[in-house]
Amino acid sequence: MRTLFVVGGLLVAAAAQASAAPKAPVQWHVKAAPKTVKPGAKFNVTITGVLDPGWHLYALEEPQGGPVATEVALTEGDAADLIRVEEAKPRVLPDPLFQQPTGYFEGSADFTLHLQAAKEASATSGLRILVKYQSCNDRVCLPPHTDTITVPFTIAR
Template sequence: MRKSLALFLLAAPAFAAPKPVVHWQVTNPPAKALKRGTKLNLTLTGQIDPGWHLYALEEPQGGPIATEINLAEGSPADLIRVEEQKPKIVPDPIYQLPTGFFEQSANFTLHLQLDKSASAHPIQILIRYQSCNDRVCLPPHTDTVDVPLTTN
């Protein structure tokens, strides 16, 4: 019994969730109170750990999971569209397809419009993505970035 418990405890870290390799932040949050119904742009930046890459918003069928950016249900804004910086497009060593990806950092511009009834709740940005290095891909997962918001 003790031997099997010890083996389980040694193996347990292998089943833990992988440490994120992309670190997200909004680089231009609103500095003042905004009027309800206002349009605004936010820049979402992902800092990517060395040796890893993040996939673009559009990827070929049969390729990696494309990055998706949405707002959480109940956010006080509507996402009109998302623009990305130009990705690097090269044959992916894992998928053997030309894929678009980012190394070191990725910038996305979110075009938003505040709801006419928006209150002082944060805008919650949901980023679902997959990151890979040249040998392995981490399972896709979703990160959340909260953007403080005050309205008048």
């Protein structure tokens, strides 16, 4: 009887794992960020998307009728304003799925956010960076997805 419960438990666990959402092919990390920022100061944060082999991520600007371009933004109420976003130079090649040249990254993609700390921010603050992106391989594109990256830092007077 005990064996039946163990086997039944394993089957339930396997079914739950099979129905769980698949792992996204892009994992986001903070590559560089200051630990302390003065109120009103300009600073940079660099994030990196690490892509699974065979997958690619699109650039910040894409042609009409092409893939969904990557978008980087901050959440409402963050302790800084986003001035601009820079990306590493993407590869530009004909995309077989969209049948036109697209800019994309393979392996990894770095994005540098140029920011300005709020002048009236609380002593302990941070950022929540939103990255909306579409990832594709040579056969299929996943629907656009938004990930949140938390960047802790302190506003010091």
